[in-house]
Amino acid sequence: TANSLSSQTSATAAAANILSGKTAYVNGSKITGTMANKGNLNWSGSNTTYTVPAGYYSGGTLNSKPSYTNGYNAGHKVINKNGWTTSSSSQYGFKQYDGSGASKYYLTIDMNYTHQILAAAIYTSGYSSKEFYLMTANGFSVKMNESMVIDMTKTHPNWATDRYFYIPVNGSGWSYHYDIWYL
Numbered sequence: 001t002a003n004s005l006s007s008q009t010s011a012t013a014a015a016a017n018i019l020s021g022k023t024a025y026v027n028g029s030k031i032t033g034t035m036a037n038k039g040n041l042n043w044s045g046s047n048t049t050y051t052v053p054a055g056y057y058s059g060g061t062l063n064s065k066p067s068y069t070n071g072y073n074a075g076h077k078v079i080n081k082n083g084w085t086t087s088s089s090s091q092y093g094f095k096q097y098d099g100s101g102a103s104k105y106y107l108t109i110d111m112n113y114t115h116q117i118l119a120a121a122i123y124t125s126g127y128s129s130k131e132f133y134l135m136t137a138n139g140f141s142v143k144m145n146e147s148m149v150i151d152m153t154k155t156h157p158n159w160a161t162d163r164y165f166y167i168p169v170n171g172s173g174w175s176y177h178y179d180i181w182y183l
Contacts, residue, residue: 085107085109085176088108
């Protein structure tokens, strides 16, 4: 005795999950797909959002400026500021990547005006512990020491747009070199 068709075609697909004009058996019933086949999708935009229509796409390219360029004027260019500064003698409560508190010494760098920081690299040398910090565009400070230990800290919410730039470090009164890239 043969098994029933429904027992052999147990599935969860619906017509909207199958390409238009194609058929399949789902739980013993033949269904015809309704999903539109859109082919290739190629789109290029600037400072805008594009809503991709529902359907199947076999490939293509979406090319738009990333969200971190909002407010960027074509006349602006990425600027590098670098120099040496000394870390604080007091600590500030930064956030660890998991949301827990972390008291850290910090550097204060006066950017002279409200800015939009893209990234920053800070390092120290000549001390018993060599450290390298990279500040990313999402506000995380990633620290790596000479033992390859990595530590992530989240700085204050406006870190990338305030006049003063703060970054957590381990040493009090240490001299740090910084490179900051900003608009």
